[in-house]
C-alpha cells in the first residue's frame with residue numbers, strides 16, 4: 001500500500017524536514033503533493049530521485065490525497081483544513097488552529113496513540129515545547145502521578161521558522177563584521193540575548209505559548225486538574241528546545257525510579273551523569289529522533305517533587321517527526337486510506 005500525501009508549507013523549516021523524514025523513514029508514498037504560497041509555485045523539489053513541482057495551495061489541491069500534513073501556520077490551516085477533510089483527505093495539523101477543539105485529537109504517539117483513531121478528519125500535532133516537555137514528564141507521571149508543573153523553556157530560533165534562523169545568522173555576522181543588525185522576526189536583538197517573550201501576551205501577563213503548555217498538557221495526558229505555570233524564553237540557539245522543569249507528584253518519588261522510568265520510555269533517553277558533565281544539550285539533540293532527559297534530582301520546594309531538564313529537536317519531535325509518527329500509526333492500523 002502506498003499513499004498520496006500532501007505537505008502544505010513544503011518550503012518552510014518544518015516542511016523541508018517533513019520531506020527529508022518521509023524519505024528517511026521510508027514512508028510508502030505513490031504521490032507527493034508539495035503545496036506552498038504563490039511565491040513558491042513552480043519551484044521544484046527532489047524526493048526519492050524524482051522532481052516534484054511545488055504548487056500554490058487552493059481548496060482543490062487536496063482532491064484525491066489520502067492525507068496532508070499542514071505546516072503553513074494557523075491562518076492557512078483555518079483556510080484549508082476543513083475543506084481538505086471534506087474531500088476525504090486526513091489532515092495532520094502542525095499549527096495551533098484546532099488543538100483545543102473538541103473532536104480534534106491532540107496526539108503524541110508515545111503518550112496517547114489511541115486518540116489518533118478518534119479523528120473526524122483533522123488530527124492536531126501539539127505545541128513543540130509541550131511535546132518535548134512531556135517526553136520527559138510523562139514517564140514520571142506514569143511512575144508517580146503528576147499534580148503540578150513549573151517550567152521555563154529555552155526555545156531555539158528555528159521554532160520561528162526559516163525567518164528566525166536567518167535573523168540569528170544575519171545578526172551574528174553583523175556583530176562579527178561591525179554591520180547593522182536587522183530585526184524583522186523578533187522585537188529585540190536575538191543574537192547574544194534572551195527574549196522572555198514567545199508568541200503574543202494575554203491580559204494576565206502570560207503568553208499564548210505559555211498557556212499551550214497548560215492547556216495542551218491537560219488534554220494530551222487527560223489530566224484536567226493539572227496545574228502548570230510556565231515562562232517561555234527565546235534563546236540564540238539554532239535548533240532544539242530545552243525545558244527546565246520542577247514537578248510535583250501525588251506519590252513519593254525516588255531518583256532511581258525516576259531514572260528507570262525515563263530510560264524505559266520510548267522516544268526518550270536518559271543522559272544524567274553530571275559528575276562527568278553529561279546532560280542533554282541542543283547541539284547533541286539536533287536532528288535526533290529521541291529527546292534527552294537529565295539533571296534529575298529531588299526538587300527542593302515540592303514535597304513529592306522532582307527537578308529535571310529535557311532537550312529535543314523541536315523541528316523533528318516538536319513538529320515533523322511527531323506528525324509522521326501519527327501518519328505511521330494510522331498506516332499501521334490500516335486507517336490512512338481516505
Ligand SMILES: NC(=O)c1ccc[n+]([C@@H]2O[C@H](COP(=O)([O-])OP(=O)(O)OC[C@H]3O[C@@H](n4cnc5c(N)ncnc54)[C@H](OP(=O)(O)O)[C@@H]3O)[C@@H](O)[C@H]2O)c1
Nearest residue numbers: 009011012013014036037040071072073095159161162319
Ligand atoms: N519551526 C518549528 O520548530 C515548528 C514547531 C512546531 C510547529 N510549527 C508550526 O509549523 C508551521 C510552519 O512553521 P515553519 O517553522 O515551517 O514556518 P516557515 O519556515 O516560516 O514556513 C512557512 C511555510 O508556510 C508557507 N505559507 C506561508 N503563507 C502561505 C500561504 N498563503 N499559502 C500557502 N502556504 C503558505 C510557506 O510557503 P512560501 O515559502 O511559499 O512562503 C512555507 O512553506 C507553523 O504553524 C508553526 O507554528 C513549527
